[in-house]
Amino acid sequence: SQTIHQWPATLVQPVGSPLSLECTVEGTSNPNLYWYRQAAGRGLQLLFYSIGIDQISSEVPQNLSASRPQDRQFILSSKKLLLSDSGFYLCAWSRQARTPLHFGNGTRLTVT
Amino acid sequence: DQQVKQNSPSLSVQEGRISILNCDYTNSMFDYFLWYKKYPAEGPTFLISISSIKDKNEDGRFTVFLNKSAKHLSLHIVPSQPGDSAVYFCAVLGITGNQFYFGTGTSLTVIP
Numbered sequence: 476s477q478t479i480h481q482w483p484a485t486l487v488q489p490v491g492s493p494l495s496l497e498c499t500v501e502g503t504s505n506p507n508l509y510w511y512r513q514a515a516g517r518g519l520q521l522l523f524y525s526i527g528i529d530q531i532s533s534e535v536p537q538n539l540s541a542s543r544p545q546d547r548q549f550i551l552s553s554k555k556l557l558l559s560d561s562g563f564y565l566c567a568w569s570r571q572a573r574t575p576l577h578f579g580n581g582t583r584l585t586v587t
Numbered sequence: 588d589q590q591v592k593q594n595s596p597s598l599s600v601q602e603g604r605i606s607i608l609n610c611d612y613t614n615s616m617f618d619y620f621l622w623y624k625k626y627p628a629e630g631p632t633f634l635i636s637i638s639s640i641k642d643k644n645e646d647g648r649f650t651v652f653l654n655k656s657a658k659h660l661s662l663h664i665v666p667s668q669p670g671d672s673a674v675y676f677c678a679v680l681g682i683t684g685n686q687f688y689f690g691t692g693t694s695l696t697v698i699p
Binding site: 481507509511517518519520521524526532534563565567569573575576577578579580581583 | 593619621623628629630631632633636638676678680684685686687688689690691692
């Protein structure tokens with residue numbers, strides 16, 4: 476069966492510090508990978524998605540970037556965090572065809 | 588520009604009664620629709636989906652209805668149980684077939 480791992484679960488970072496959130500998927504190959512953010516009281520905002528290694532699309536221009544160094548690894552980064560980057564970050568995967576997204580347990584990021 | 592809208596931020600229902608959650612979308616080209624359930628501090632869990640060739644899909648206590656002409660879908664939960672208390676998100680698959688867009692969520696409370 477497929478599993479998705481996302482870490483860390485919680486993170487408190489000062490403004491201006493860098494960020495690296497990692498996500499890995501097991502039990503499948505060549506998945507579509509996604510990063511979402513849920514800000515307080517808001518819905519799920521699509522940040523990045525990837526249909527293959529080094530194929531990453533950005534939905535919202537902002538302070539964040541994503542990379543996919545391996546088939547089942549997806550990394551969300553920032554060089555300098557802003558207060559507005561606080562939120563609940565979720566990694567997700569899907570198969571290539573029209574099938575549901577499956578989410579990790581999320582990372583609660585607080586920028587102070 | 589919000590492509591998927593859930594206009595009711597919250598809903599309270601008595602245990603055993605029917606819960607009806609609603610969702611509207613803007614683009615008639617969308618053809619795959621999903622519902623997710625989310626508990627606090629966890630990732631969303633897939634519940635049920637429907638493609639545009641159908642107008643109803645049923646899975647146990649959960650039924651999703653799709654009205655393409657109105658660009659509206661709904662989730663019916665019957666009978667509602669206290670464990671159903673959570674935030675429910677509807678989602679659509681974007682026209683390129685890779686992006687999933689989510690609504691802002693409806694918080695359901697089932698009262699024992």
